[in-house]
Amino acid sequence: MDERTLDAxxxxxxxxxxxxxxxxxxxxxxxxxxxRETLExxxxxxxxxxxxxxxxxxxxxxxxxxxxxxxxxxxxMGTACHVKGxxxxxxxxxxxxxxxxxxxxxxxxxITTIDRKxxxxxxxxxxxxxxxxxxxxxxxxxxxxxxxxxxxxxxxxGWKP
Amino acid sequence: MRIVSxxxxxxxxxxxxxxxRPEKPRIAVGLATCGIAVGGMRVYDRIKxxxxxxxxxxxxxxxxxxxxxREEPLVNITIPGKPLVILHRVTPGDAEEIVRAVEKGEVPxxxxxxxxxxxxxxxxxxxxxxxxxxxxxxxxxxxxxxHQKKVILRNSGLINPEQIxxxxxxxxxxxxxxxxxxxxxxxxxxxVEKSGLRGRGGAGFPTGLKWRIARNAEGxxxxxxxxxxxxxPGAYMNRNEMESDPHMVxxxxxxxxxxxxxSEGLIYIRAEYPLAIRRLQTAIGQAREYGLLGxxxxxxxxxxxxxxxxxxxxxxxxxxxxxxxxxxxxxxRPHPRPPRLTDPGGGLFGYPTDLNNVExxxxxxxxxxxxxxxxxxxxxxxxxGTKVFSLVxxxxxxxxxEVPLGTSLNTIVFTIGNGGAGNKKVKAVQTxxxxxxxxxxxxxxxxxxxxxxxxxxxxxxxxxxxxxxxDTDMVDIARYFINFxxxxxxxxxxxxxxxxxxxxxILNKILAKKATKKDLEILSDLTETIVATSLCGLGQTAxxxxxxxxxxxxxxYDALVNP
Amino acid sequence: MIQQEIPGKPITxxxxxxxxxxxxxxxxxxxxxxxxIEIPHxxxxxxxxxxxxxxxxxxxxxxxxxxxxxxxxTLRAADGLEVLTDTPEIVKHRSIxxxxxxxxxxxxxxxxxxxxxxxxxRTRFLKRIEQGDPLGNKCVxxxxxxxxxxxxxxxxxxxxxxxxxxxxxxxxxxxxSRDCFGCGACVRVCPTNAIEMEDAGAERxxxxxxxxxxxxxxxxxxxxxxxxxxLSASVLARLDTxxxxxxxxxxxECRGKHIAREEILAKHGGSAKHA
Numbered sequence: 001m002d003e004r005t006l007d008a009x010x011x012x013x014x015x016x017x018x019x020x021x022x023x024x025x026x027x028x029x030x031x032x033x034x035x036r037e038t039l040e041x042x043x044x045x046x047x048x049x050x051x052x053x054x055x056x057x058x059x060x061x062x063x064x065x066x067x068x069x070x071x072x073x074x075x076x077m078g079t080a081c082h083v084k085g086x087x088x089x090x091x092x093x094x095x096x097x098x099x100x101x102x103x104x105x106x107x108x109x110x111i112t113t114i115d116r117k118x119x120x121x122x123x124x125x126x127x128x129x130x131x132x133x134x135x136x137x138x139x140x141x142x143x144x145x146x147x148x149x150x151x152x153x154x155x156x157x158g159w160k161p
Numbered sequence: 162m163r164i165v166s167x168x169x170x171x172x173x174x175x176x177x178x179x180x181x182r183p184e185k186p187r188i189a190v191g192l193a194t195c196g197i198a199v200g201g202m203r204v205y206d207r208i209k210x211x212x213x214x215x216x217x218x219x220x221x222x223x224x225x226x227x228x229x230x231r232e233e234p235l236v237n238i239t240i241p242g243k244p245l246v247i248l249h250r251v252t253p254g255d256a257e258e259i260v261r262a263v264e265k266g267e268v269p270x271x272x273x274x275x276x277x278x279x280x281x282x283x284x285x286x287x288x289x290x291x292x293x294x295x296x297x298x299x300x301x302x303x304x305x306x307x308h309q310k311k312v313i314l315r316n317s318g319l320i321n322p323e324q325i326x327x328x329x330x331x332x333x334x335x336x337x338x339x340x341x342x343x344x345x346x347x348x349x350x351x352x353v354e355k356s357g358l359r360g361r362g363g364a365g366f367p368t369g370l371k372w373r374i375a376r377n378a379e380g381x382x383x384x385x386x387x388x389x390x391x392x393x394p395g396a397y398m399n400r401n402e403m404e405s406d407p408h409m410v411x412x413x414x415x416x417x418x419x420x421x422x423x424s425e426g427l428i429y430i431r432a433e434y435p436l437a438i439r440r441l442q443t444a445i446g447q448a449r450e451y452g453l454l455g456x457x458x459x460x461x462x463x464x465x466x467x468x469x470x471x472x473x474x475x476x477x478x479x480x481x482x483x484x485x486x487x488x489x490x491x492x493x494r495p496h497p498r499p500p501r502l503t504d505p506g507g508g509l510f511g512y513p514t515d516l517n518n519v520e521x522x523x524x525x526x527x528x529x530x531x532x533x534x535x536x537x538x539x540x541x542x543x544x545x546g547t548k549v550f551s552l553v554x555x556x557x558x559x560x561x562x563e564v565p566l567g568t569s570l571n572t573i574v575f576t577i578g579n580g581g582a583g584n585k586k587v588k589a590v591q592t593x594x595x596x597x598x599x600x601x602x603x604x605x606x607x608x609x610x611x612x613x614x615x616x617x618x619x620x621x622x623x624x625x626x627x628x629x630x631x632d633t634d635m636v637d638i639a640r641y642f643i644n645f646x647x648x649x650x651x652x653x654x655x656x657x658x659x660x661x662x663x664x665x666x667i668l669n670k671i672l673a674k675k676a677t678k679k680d681l682e683i684l685s686d687l688t689e690t691i692v693a694t695s696l697c698g699l700g701q702t703a704x705x706x707x708x709x710x711x712x713x714x715x716x717x718y719d720a721l722v723n724p
Numbered sequence: 725m726i727q728q729e730i731p732g733k734p735i736t737x738x739x740x741x742x743x744x745x746x747x748x749x750x751x752x753x754x755x756x757x758x759x760x761i762e763i764p765h766x767x768x769x770x771x772x773x774x775x776x777x778x779x780x781x782x783x784x785x786x787x788x789x790x791x792x793x794x795x796x797x798t799l800r801a802a803d804g805l806e807v808l809t810d811t812p813e814i815v816k817h818r819s820i821x822x823x824x825x826x827x828x829x830x831x832x833x834x835x836x837x838x839x840x841x842x843x844x845x846r847t848r849f850l851k852r853i854e855q856g857d858p859l860g861n862k863c864v865x866x867x868x869x870x871x872x873x874x875x876x877x878x879x880x881x882x883x884x885x886x887x888x889x890x891x892x893x894x895x896x897x898x899x900x901s902r903d904c905f906g907c908g909a910c911v912r913v914c915p916t917n918a919i920e921m922e923d924a925g926a927e928r929x930x931x932x933x934x935x936x937x938x939x940x941x942x943x944x945x946x947x948x949x950x951x952x953x954x955l956s957a958s959v960l961a962r963l964d965t966x967x968x969x970x971x972x973x974x975x976x977e978c979r980g981k982h983i984a985r986e987e988i989l990a991k992h993g994g995s996a997k998h999a
Binding site for chain 2: 015016107128143
C-alpha cells in the first residue's frame with residue numbers, strides 16, 4: 001500500500017475509539033491482506049509498536065497476513081450451515097480447485113490455489129443463517145448452496161473444469 | 162432542518178407518511194442481507210428497469226426484512242385504499258407481471274403470501290391500508306406469523322431503513338422527545354426497571370438496574386456502548402434489527418444516554434456486517450441533520466453523539482472487558498472483574514461505561530412510548546417483553562420469530578416453524594450458541610425464558626435456535642461447538658486455551674471410534690474444571706454443548722465408545 | 725498500567741481458619757506470600773497489575789456459608805474475608821490444571837517440580853512437543869515477559885502472537901526486534917526459565933526472541949562488555965544519582981573497586997565524591 005493511501009485511511013479514523021482496528025480493517029479491505037510493509041509504515045505513523053500491531057493482526061481473524069488470490073471464497077461455518085452440510089461444500093470445493101485446506105500454524109484456515117486465482121477461507125458466521133449453507137465470493141453471498149451448484153458459481157469467476 | 166418541537170416532528174412525519182403510503186402505488190423490495198443474497202437486488206433492478214428512474218405512476222422503494230426468510234425475496238405492494246400485500250419468492254422474471262398488475266391497481270394474486278389491511282406500529286401510528294383483495298390470506302392467518310408478536314420487528318420490512326422520515330412517520334423519535342423534554346432521567350430509569358426488561362445479549366441482567374449503576378458511577382465522563390458484535394453462530398436477529406430499523410437502535414441509545422447522563426455513545430459492530438454498518442452510518446448522518454444527535458437535542462441542552470467501532474472477527478469480544486479492549490485497539494483478552502465496566506477505571510478508556518445489546522436498546526423506545534405497565538404485560542413473570550429468535554437449521558419454516566418470553570419451544574419449533582424440513586423428525590434444538598446447550602425434543606414444553614433454559618443446561622443467549630433432526634449426529638455437534646470455542650478462545654487462561662484443545666482431541670477420538678470409557682471420564686473431569694476455573698464467560702460456558710449432549714444423548718456417545 | 729497501591733486501613737482476614745493482619749484492598753495472594761502460606765502461582769508479579777491468567781492460585785471464598793472459587797491474585801482483602809486454600813474442590817481442579825501445564829510445557833523442570841509438590845506426577849493429556857520451539861517447550865503463556873517488556877521497560881519488543889491454542893510469545897514476524905534493548909527483564913521474570921539469552925563478546929543475543937542481537941558497551945576500566953548500550957543510555961537519562969557517571973563507564977566489578985578507592989582517598993584526606 002502506498003503512503004498516500006495509508007495516510008488517507010489514517011485520516012478517516014481520527015477518533016480514538018475503534019481507531020486501530022478500523023484502520024487495519026480498511027487496509028485488509030483494500031489490500032486484501034495486511035502486508036508487512038504496510039504494518040511497519042503504520043507503526044511509524046501512529047506511534048504504536050509493531051509488536052502491538054502484529055499482535056492485533058494475528059489475534060483477529062478478519063485479518064490475513066499473506067496475499068490472497070484474485071477471488072476469495074469464504075465458506076460460512078456457522079451452526080446452521082454446519083448442520084446443513086457446510087463441510088460437504090468445503091470438501092467439494094477442495095476437489096474442484098485441487099487444494100487441501102488445513103489450519104495453518106497461526107490457527108487460521110486459508111489456502112490459495114497454485115495459479116493464485118482462488119483463495120478458500122472459512123468464516124465463523126455471516127448471519128445469513130436462513131439460507132444455509134452459505135458461501136461468499138468477493139462480497140457476493142450464495143445461499144442454499146449444494147456441491148452440485150459449485151461449478152456454475154465458480155464459473156462466474158472464471159473457473160474452468 | 163433541526164427538529165426541536167412536536168410540531169417539527171409532525172411536519173417530518175407527514176413527509177415520511179407520503180413516502181410510506183404515496184398517493185400512487187408503491188412497490189417495496191425487501192433488501193436486508195438475506196433478501197439481497199437470494200436475488201432481491203436483481204428483482205429491484207429489474208423493476209427499476211421496467212418502470213424507469215422516475216415513474217409518475219409507481220413508486221419503487223427499498224425496505225428491510227419482515228423475517229420470513231424462507232419465502233424471500235419478499236416484495237410489498239401498497240395500492241392506495243387497498244391492503245398492503247406481501248409477495249413471496251419473487252424472481253426477476255416476475256417483475257414484468259408485478260408492474261403490469263400494479264399499473265392496473267391490482268397484484269399478482271398467485272405470488273401473494275398475505276395481505277395486511279391494518280398495521281399497528283405501536284409507537285403511536287396505526288396504518289390503515291384499506292380493504293379488498295379478499296382472495297389473499299390475511300397476515301394473521303399465515304401460520305408462520307399467527308403466533309408471533311411483533312414489537313421489536315414492528316417496522317421491519319415495512320419502512321425504508323435509509324429514510325429517517327419514514328421512521329418518524331410511524332412514531333419514531335417521539336419516545337425520545339417525550340423522554341428528553343418531559344421526563345427526569347431517574348424517572349426514565351424507573352420506567353425501564355418497572356418494565357422488567359432484561360439484557361437481550363444473553364445473561365439477562367436487568368437493564369434498568371445496569372443504567373442506575375452507570376448513572377450513579379463516579380466520573381465526569383462516561384460512555385454508552387451498543388454491543389452489536391452478534392457473535393453466536395446461527396444468530397442474526399441483531400443484524401436484521403440494524404439493517405431493517407437502525408433508527409430504533411439509535412433512539413434507544415439516545416434515551417439511555419440521557420437517563421444515564423452520557424454524551425458519548427458507540428456502536429461496536431462486527432466487520433462481517435457491512436450492510437448493517439452502512440445503514441447505521443446513514444441513520445446516524447440523518448439523525449445529526451435533524452438535530453436528533455449532536456448538540457442541544459430538542460433544544461433541551463442535552464448533547465449526545467454516536468460513533469461506530471468495528472470488530473475484526475473475535476467471538477470473545479462479546480465479553481464486556483474484551484469488547485472494551487478491542488475498541489481501545491488492544492487484543493480482546495478479558496481481564497478479571499472487578500473492575501466492572503461501570504466501575505471507575507473499568508470502562509472504555511477507564512471511564513464508567515454502560516454496555517447493552519442491540520436488542521436491549523431496541524426495546525427502549527416502545528417502553529417509554531407505551532409505558533412500563535404495557536410492556537410488563539407481555540411475556541411471563543420476571544421475563545417480560547418479547548424476544549426475537551432466529552429459527553434456523555433443519556426446520557421447515559426458517560426465519561426470524563418474535564414471541565413473548567415464556568413461549569414454549571414446541572410453539573416456536575412446531576407451530577411457527579412447522580417442525581423438521583422435508584418431514585424429518587426433529588431431535589433437538591441448540592439455543593444460546595457456543596455457550597448454550599442442546600435441548601432434546603422431549604423437553605420442548607419448556608418455556609423459553611432465562612431461568613427455564615438455565616435449568617435444563619442451556620441459556621437464552623442472544624436468540625439463536627438451531628434445529629437438529631434425526632440425521633444430526635449429536636456428538637459431532639458437540640465437537641463442532643468445542644472446535645468453535647477453542648479457535649475463538651483468546652488464549653489467556655489455561656483451562657480455556659489448553660482445556661478446550663484437549664476436549665476437542667478427546668471428541669475427535671470418540672468420533673473416530675478410538676476412545677474408551679476412560680476417555681469419557683477424562684472428558685467429564687476436564688469439562689468440569691474448565692467450567693469452574695476459566696477466567697471469563699467464554700471458557701466457563703464453552704463445555705455446555707458437551708455437558709448437555711452427554712446428559713441427553715448419552716446413547717450416541719456410548720455407541721461410539723469401546724468398553 | 726501499573727497502579728500505585730495506597731495501603732488501606734489495617735484489617736483481619738482468615739486463611740484456612742487462621743487470622744492474619746492485612747491492609748484493606750491488599751491482594752490476598754500477597755498476604756499469603758508474606759505469611760508463608762503456600763498458594764501455587766505462575767503469572768503474579770507484585771510490580772504488575774493482577775492478571776489472573778494461570779488460574780493456579782484459585783482459593784475458595786466463604787461467604788454466608790457458601791463457597792465460591794476465586795483467584796487469590798485478583799481477590800482484595802476486606803475485613804472478615806475468609807478463604808480456604810486446599811479444599812477438595814480446589815485440589816481437584818488444581819490437579820487438572822497441573823496436568824494441562826504438564827502437557828503444555830513438558831520440558832519445564834519448574835512445572836514438573838511444582839506439580840509434583842501438589843501430588844501430580846503425570847498428565848493424561850497429549851504432550852505438546854515442538855521441535856525447535858524457541859522457548860524450549862517450557863512456556864506456559866503467563867504473560868509476565870510481555871508485560872515486563874512493555875509495562876515496566878516500555879520497550880514492547882515482544883508480544884502475544886495468534887490466539888487460543890495457537891498463542892505464542894515472540895517478536896513480530898519472528899524477526900530480530902529493533903525495539904528490544906536487551907535488558908533481560910523477560911528472562912528474570914519468566915517463572916519457567918524458558919527464555920534464553922547469551923552474551924557473546926560485544927553483543928547480547930536474545931536467542932528465544934528470533935535471535936535479536938543487542939550491542940553491549942565496554943567497561944572503560946577493564947574493557948569487558950557489560951551493559952546493553954541503548955538500555956544504559958535510557959536508564960541513565962532517568963537516573964539522578966552521583967553514581968550516574970560511574971554506571972555509564974564502569975562494569976559493576978570495576979565500579980566497586982573505584983568506589984572503594986575513592987573511600988580510601990577520602991579517609992586519608994584526598995578529594996572524594998562519596999564522603
